Amino acid sequence: GAGVSQSPSNKVTEKGKDVELRCDPISGHTALYWYRQSLGQGLEFLIYFQGNSAPDKSGLPSDRFSAERTGGSVSTLTIQRTQQEDSAVYLCASSLYGRGNTEAFFGQGTRLTVV
């Protein structure tokens, strides 16, 4: 597609269950970012991919959070044993390059609600 696509757009899950969030970046973009946005807050960096490798995972809140990227394209963010504090909008962005390239394009996000 023309833009960054995220799925699902909304996810309601029970506390303790695992969830997978998917991001399809813009074709040809080598850099991919995951951010988390809590209600009324700015975006909190989670992880950055350059190609399939993740040189910066510094924002992942705990070991329940993991992400992978395959084929230099699709990325999946997995949250295990979800907790209520994980409820937020998870945003994915991609850019042509990482270092030196500032124009990141965001998807619409996945709104995760843990009940």
Add this chain to the structure above:
Amino acid sequence: GQQLNQSPQSMFIQEGEDVSMNCTSSSIFNTWLWYKQDPGEGPVLLIALYKAGELTSNGRLTAQFGITRKDSFLNISASIPSDVGIYFCAGQLWTNAGKSTFGDGTTLTVKP
């Protein structure tokens, strides 16, 4: 980590008025970015600033990269109803491969 203080938190203005919002940081950034986010959407880049002192315009929007590299402001002139949304500042360091640190946002409401 680096923190950004964005103000004001919210603004209620009349259509046609000018708007100003700003961000300050305790440490320097190499790049300042301003985004707008509409409900249910991801942020969209409005203006990117790459050099201390730089003043850049995009239509009715004007943004400046502070000379100390620790602050930036965004002005919107002659506001219109579609300017409603949340505006975020973000800072980047060249060493951080495009990762952005975001402010908490300014929510703008424009009354017709």
